Amino acid sequence: MPQSVTSRRPDVVAPSSATASARAIVAPGKRKSRRRRYVLIGIGALLLVWIIGAIIWSKREKPIPVTTEKAAKRTIVQLVSATGKAQPETEVKISPEVAGEIIELPVVDGAHMNRGDLLVRIKPDSYKALLEQQEAAISSAKATNLQLKATMMKTELDLKRSEDLYNKKMISVQEYNAAQAAHDVAINTYESSLHEIERAQAASSQARDALSKTAIFSPIDGIVTVLNSKLGERLVATNQFAGTEVMRVADLTRMQAVVDVNENDVVNVKVGDKARVKIDAYGDRRFNGNVQQIANTGKTTGTGRGEDSDCQSGGAVASKHELHRRYRNERGEGRYHCAAPKRYHSRWRQQLESGGDRTA
Numbered sequence: 001m002p003q004s005v006t007s008r009r010p011d012v013v014a015p016s017s018a019t020a021s022a023r024a025i026v027a028p029g030k031r032k033s034r035r036r037r038y039v040l041i042g043i044g045a046l047l048l049v050w051i052i053g054a055i056i057w058s059k060r061e062k063p064i065p066v067t068t069e070k071a072a073k074r075t076i077v078q079l080v081s082a083t084g085k086a087q088p089e090t091e092v093k094i095s096p097e098v099a100g101e102i103i104e105l106p107v108v109d110g111a112h113m114n115r116g117d118l119l120v121r122i123k124p125d126s127y128k129a130l131l132e133q134q135e136a137a138i139s140s141a142k143a144t145n146l147q148l149k150a151t152m153m154k155t156e157l158d159l160k161r162s163e164d165l166y167n168k169k170m171i172s173v174q175e176y177n178a179a180q181a182a183h184d185v186a187i188n189t190y191e192s193s194l195h196e197i198e199r200a201q202a203a204s205s206q207a208r209d210a211l212s213k214t215a216i217f218s219p220i221d222g223i224v225t226v227l228n229s230k231l232g233e234r235l236v237a238t239n240q241f242a243g244t245e246v247m248r249v250a251d252l253t254r255m256q257a258v259v260d261v262n263e264n265d266v267v268n269v270k271v272g273d274k275a276r277v278k279i280d281a282y283g284d285r286r287f288n289g290n291v292q293q294i295a296n297t298g299k300t301t302g303t304g305r306g307e308d309s310d311c312q313s314g315g316a317v318a319s320k321h322e323l324h325r326r327y328r329n330e331r332g333e334g335r336y337h338c339a340a341p342k343r344y345h346s347r348w349r350q351q352l353e354s355g356g357d358r359t360a
Contacts, residue, residue, distance in 0.1 A: 080268050084259025086279055088250035092220060094119055096235045096243040097213045098127065109227040113218040113249055120216045120246055122235065127211040134204035141200045145193035152186040159183040222251040269294070 104121035107113065162179035165171040226248040229235065237243025257277060261269070273291045278284075 078268055080261065080265045082259050082261040082265070084257050086255055086257050086277075088222075088225070088252055089254040089256040090220060090222070091225070091248055091250040092222075093242075093245050094216060094247045094249060095245050096120070096122060096216060096237045098122060098210050099235055099237045099243065100124075100126070100214065101234050102229060102231055102246075105229070105231045107224050107227065107247065109224055111224045113222060113224060115218055115221050117218045118215060119218055119249070120229070122214040122216075124211055124214040127207065127214055131204065131207040131211050134200060134207045137200040138197065138204055141193065141197040145190070145197055148186070148190040148193045152183070152190045155179070155183040155186040216246070218249055220249060220251055222249045224248070225250045225252075266294075 100122035102120055103123045104118070107119055113119065159179045159182075162171060162176045166173070166176040224247055227246075229244065229246040235244045235246065269291060271291050271294055275289050275291060277287045277289065279287065
């Protein structure tokens with residue numbers, strides 16, 4: 001019995017001691033592995049949360065930037081913008097009132113002209129001949145008048161003699177009546193000759209006027225902006241209609257703008273409003289002015305029938321209107337702008353040499 005008990009103890013105790021020793025060696029490595037695994041899981045979870053958050057953040061609505069300012073009482077200025085054309089306030093089309101060949105054209109495109117300078121001269125030969133003919137007609141009418149006056153005086157003497165003879169019962173009533181009738185005819189013929197003289201004088205005046213129109217002079221101080229004719233060209237003209245447009249003379253020191261403005265904006269513009277104009281030729285330079293005039297009627301376009309028609313303002317039409325609006329220059333600063341449903345003119349004074357408003 002004692003031996004069997006003694007032999008078993010080593011078998012039981014020895015493995016137990018070995019196991020305890022093994023556990024003492026392996027346990028620290030397992031704890032490090034678990035800690036590393038937990039760290040990696042945590043990092044992965046954080047990365048997943050960050051990715052999900054980034055996706056959600058990228059898909060959110062971006063905030064709209066808003067400009068804020070402290071509330072205060074101010075004058076609200078409403079701007080109305082439109083486009084149009086800049087053109088001279090005064091532009092004269094030079095067209096002849098008589099037909100003929102150009103024999104003198106002492107101007108070129110862009111030339112500066114003073115009031116009264118010769119612009120074009122038309123060959124006057126035929127008009128001189130017509131004037132001479134009418135002058136001769138006046139002389140002939142006056143000569144005829146003198147003859148008829150002498151005849152009238154003769155018939156007057158014959159009538160007095162016939163009256164004396166009739167009172168003395170020396171001629172019949174028929175002879176006296178004949179003398180009276182002859183005298184009446186002579187008076188009427190003489191008066192008719194006076195009207196003939198007046199007619200000849202009127203024709204002569206008309207011929208002289210036509211002759212004077214063969215020379216055309218500049219009506220204003222300005223620049224030749226358009227030159228359509230050449231020396232030797234034959235011009236066409238009538239008394240009822242304007243003839244061939246030879247050239248245009250414009251005063252470029254005073255400009256106006258013709259601007260098309262939407263009809264919805266006209267209610268926001270009134271005479272006297274300030275305006276600012278930008279012209280392509282001057283880059284960022286601005287010209288200042290003010291609204292001078294607004295037309296009461298407009299021209300409609302696009303009526304659906306392919307034609308234009310005039311209408312009174314206030315009509316219920318869904319089409320484009322033109323409002324004429326004038327901008328008058330203030331102190332030569334040259335301002336004009338765009339604004340109104342209809343078309344408007346704007347006046348300005350251009351003073352480039354002295355300098356204008358250059359604010360953008």
